[in-house]
Amino acid sequence: MTAAAPEPKENMGRPEPRIDANAKVTGSARYAADFMVRNPVYAYLVTSPIARGTITGIDDSAVKTIPGVLMVMTSDNTEIPGPFEFFGKGGSASTSMKPLESKRVWHDGDIVAVILAENYETAREASRKLKIAYRAEVPSATFGSLGTETVLAAKTDPTFQDAKAGDFGKAIGEAEVTIDAEYGTPTQHHNAMELFSTTAEWLGDHLTLYEPSQMVTTLKFGVAKQLAIDPAQVRVVSPYVGGAFGSKGLTQRTALVALAARKIGRPVKLVVTRDQGFTTATYRAETRHRIQLGASRDGKLTAYFHEGLEVSSRRDDYKVGGTRNSVAMYAFPNVLTQVSIVRADRNTPGFMRSPPEVPYMFALETAMDEMAVKLGMDPVEFRRINDTKTNRVTGADYTSRSLMQCYDEASKAFGWEKRSAAPGSMRDGDWLIGWGCATATYPTQMSPAAVRVRLEEDGHILVQVAAHDVGTGAYTVIGQQAAEWLGQPLAKVEVQLGDSSLPPGPVAGGSITTASVCSAVIMACTALQTRLLGYSGRKAMDGLTGDKLWAVFDAKGLTTLEEYAEWTPKDAKPGTMAAFKNGGTRISGGTLKDKTMFAFGAEFVEVRINARTRELRVPRMTGAFAAGRIMNTRTAHSQLMGGMIWGVSSALHEATEIDKRSARYVNDNLADYLVPVNADIGTVDIILVPEVDEAVNPAGVKGLGELANVGTAAAVSNAAFHAIGKRIRELPIRLEKLIGA
Numbered sequence: 150m151t152a153a154a155p156e157p158k159e160n161m162g163r164p165e166p167r168i169d170a171n172a173k174v175t176g177s178a179r180y181a182a183d184f185m186v187r188n189p190v191y192a193y194l195v196t197s198p199i200a201r202g203t204i205t206g207i208d209d210s211a212v213k214t215i216p217g218v219l220m221v222m223t224s225d226n227t228e229i230p231g232p233f234e235f236f237g238k239g240g241s242a243s244t245s246m247k248p249l250e251s252k253r254v255w256h257d258g259d260i261v262a263v264i265l266a267e268n269y270e271t272a273r274e275a276s277r278k279l280k281i282a283y284r285a286e287v288p289s290a291t292f293g294s295l296g297t298e299t300v301l302a303a304k305t306d307p308t309f310q311d312a313k314a315g316d317f318g319k320a321i322g323e324a325e326v327t328i329d330a331e332y333g334t335p336t337q338h339h340n341a342m343e344l345f346s347t348t349a350e351w352l353g354d355h356l357t358l359y360e361p362s363q364m365v366t367t368l369k370f371g372v373a374k375q376l377a378i379d380p381a382q383v384r385v386v387s388p389y390v391g392g393a394f395g396s397k398g399l400t401q402r403t404a405l406v407a408l409a410a411r412k413i414g415r416p417v418k419l420v421v422t423r424d425q426g427f428t429t430a431t432y433r434a435e436t437r438h439r440i441q442l443g444a445s446r447d448g449k450l451t452a453y454f455h456e457g458l459e460v461s462s463r464r465d466d467y468k469v470g471g472t473r474n475s476v477a478m479y480a481f482p483n484v485l486t487q488v489s490i491v492r493a494d495r496n497t498p499g500f501m502r503s504p505p506e507v508p509y510m511f512a513l514e515t516a517m518d519e520m521a522v523k524l525g526m527d528p529v530e531f532r533r534i535n536d537t538k539t540n541r542v543t544g545a546d547y548t549s550r551s552l553m554q555c556y557d558e559a560s561k562a563f564g565w566e567k568r569s570a571a572p573g574s575m576r577d578g579d580w581l582i583g584w585g586c587a588t589a590t591y592p593t594q595m596s597p598a599a600v601r602v603r604l605e606e607d608g609h610i611l612v613q614v615a616a617h618d619v620g621t622g623a624y625t626v627i628g629q630q631a632a633e634w635l636g637q638p639l640a641k642v643e644v645q646l647g648d649s650s651l652p653p654g655p656v657a658g659g660s661i662t663t664a665s666v667c668s669a670v671i672m673a674c675t676a677l678q679t680r681l682l683g684y685s686g687r688k689a690m691d692g693l694t695g696d697k698l699w700a701v702f703d704a705k706g707l708t709t710l711e712e713y714a715e716w717t718p719k720d721a722k723p724g725t726m727a728a729f730k731n732g733g734t735r736i737s738g739g740t741l742k743d744k745t746m747f748a749f750g751a752e753f754v755e756v757r758i759n760a761r762t763r764e765l766r767v768p769r770m771t772g773a774f775a776a777g778r779i780m781n782t783r784t785a786h787s788q789l790m791g792g793m794i795w796g797v798s799s800a801l802h803e804a805t806e807i808d809k810r811s812a813r814y815v816n817d818n819l820a821d822y823l824v825p826v827n828a829d830i831g832t833v834d835i836i837l838v839p840e841v842d843e844a845v846n847p848a849g850v851k852g853l854g855e856l857a858n859v860g861t862a863a864a865v866s867n868a869a870f871h872a873i874g875k876r877i878r879e880l881p882i883r884l885e886k887l888i889g890a
């Protein structure tokens with residue numbers, strides 16, 4: 150075993166290499182834009198250079214003279230027939246802003262035309278020659294801009310309530326020690342390596358879409374609605390996805406490309422450019438926070454106030470809403486929270502890896518460190534004193550919570566006991582050393598899932614579900630679940646994902662895939678065994694695995710045996726499965742009325758800040774995580790390590806800069822949008838903490854895809870404070886913020 154493939158401990162599966170590894174490294178794995186279609190037409194988007202205003206004229210005379218240009222689609226000749234229903238209002242679209250709907254421009258980079266041509270270069274050239282005149286208005290860019298509107302999230306979404314408990318006002322008034330501070334997180338874009346793309350091909354009335362997607366079932370139903378056609382006419386194919394992180398949902402382009410293909414009578418392929426991806430898909434909303442904490446002198450928290458403000462678009466109230474979960478983190482007896490949306494002239498933000506937790510836990514975990522400092526208490530001990538087995542807001546107990554085990558294991562491995570508490574007291578030559586820590590967390594969520602498992606006479610086992618492997622290892626862990634349950638070698642199992650013609654699978658979001666699909670795999674495998682048991686005349690299921698399973702199969706003279714199973718989470722509302730099968734994303738879990746389910750981690754970071762230049766380096770990090778059953782220690786390690794690296798990225802590197810005058814993104818490319826490179830990341834030590842939780846779901850899995858990038862930014866900023874004694878409350882932490890301490 151190596152560090153990348155840790156030895157399994159209790160309740161952990163083998164570190165099997167990814168079953169799709171060969172296909173990926175040899176180039177035989179086909180990503181959406183790799184699919185060949187016959188005689189394709191190439192599309193190129195034309196996007197708005199202004200953020201607010203109206204199109205006053207379109208002149209395509211220069212375009213028409215370019216050989217190979219086939220069509221210019223604008224609001225004059227194009228109308229997508231069905232509605233764009235925003236998911237925040239019960240639909241599935243990432244925005245209600247239907248492209249080419251009118252002459253109105255809603256944000257920078259709004260789609261204003263589509264060029265169709267015989268090849269990509271011609272379409273691109275034509276996009277430069279299309280003349281569009283605008284009447285521009287002064288846009289509102291962000292917090293503090295003139296013309297924004299602020300609305301309470303609870304008013305925009307009746308299903309959202311601001312969490313509260315006890316009497317915050319009284320408790321903060323009586324608290325012996327208090328802190329009151331403001332925090333901020335920037336706009337960030339997913340920037341998956343794989344660009345957004347859509348290829349649409351009609352065969353008669355039937356549409357096939359090749360598109361990198363984390364929700365093929367929802368996309369099928371959603372696009373059908375936008376095109377006003379029967380969902381049975383649509384198939385979405387997306388076997389491999391080159392990174393998604395929340396960005397590959399139902400964005401604006403899909404219906405447009407499908408419509409283009411129908412109009413022109415040929416398949417149409419669109420690969421969106423990197424910069425256009427910044428404005429035609431979603432992103433992480435910019436947030437501001439005010440936190441007040443009250444505690445007794447012995448370190449018991451008595452009061453927690455958290456106000457969140459989040460930038461969204463003019464048309465859609467996308468809500469991050471991290472307070473629902475943050476209130477469950479510690480034993481807060483008195484809680485008051487309020488979330489507001491700030492509408493600006495922006496494209497609509499959306500999910501990005503750990504959407505609520507990343508900004509809200511940055512604020513809370515920095516505030517926790519500030520309070521520990523004020524109390525003169527070790528930050529780990531402060532969290533131990535305030536550890537809880539109950540969400541005080543709902544009164545519901547945790548099914549399991551291993552936060553302090555994570556702190557104990559990670560602090561030991563990190564060497565935390567050697568830390569001297571005073572800021573600036575640890576030094577190595579020119580380098581001021583800071584050690585900081587923070588809590589990582591993610592709610593345990595689930596979706597319905599349907600799975601088909603087939604046994605074939607040559608020993609081959611096929612598992613089919615329209616779930617997705619967005620780089621996480623889903624192919625492998627789903628295969629492992631079937632192999633383990635049936636007692637078969639993994640090499641005999643084939644897994645098919647990412648095609649809407651397969652049984653409906655969950656969205657690859659909310660870290661739900663492993664828990665949901667593995668629970669359904671268990672159901673389907675059990676159904677197969679029950680059927681074989683019936684054929685065998687045996688009474689007990691015990692041991693109907695391995696060769697015994699095939700012995701019954703052969704004795705009955707079978708060539709194939711197939712079972713289909715639909716699994717619904719226990720806590721799901723009535724009608725959930727039916728809604729799910731019609732394309733509805735139905736995610737439940739986390740903070741429920743009668744139980745609280747979260748995965749946890751503890752992260753420790755060393756920073757070194759140069760005493761003269763203020764350059765900041767992160768030579769090492771240690772994280773310990775508990776997330777119920779770990780299906781595969783290799784893929785889990787990879788997800789957690791990648792998460793912590795992204796955490797450093799959100800602490801130090803990533804921010805989409807916006808020009809406040811024009812409300813336009815400035816650094817919409819991978820040269821100016823900073824992400825860490827190898828030289829930015831030192832040692833990342835990942836510890837898997839055993840945890841058994843049979844209450845969460847039949848698979849016992851909590852999910853960890855979005856766990857480890859939560860809290861990291863706070864751990865880095867807490868470490869920076871420890872190094873130089875300056876508290877940085879706004880991300881990213883860049884050189885200029887470290888000067889003057």
Ligand code: MOS
Binds near residue numbers: 393657
């Ligand atoms: Mo994830 S941001 O829930 O796709």
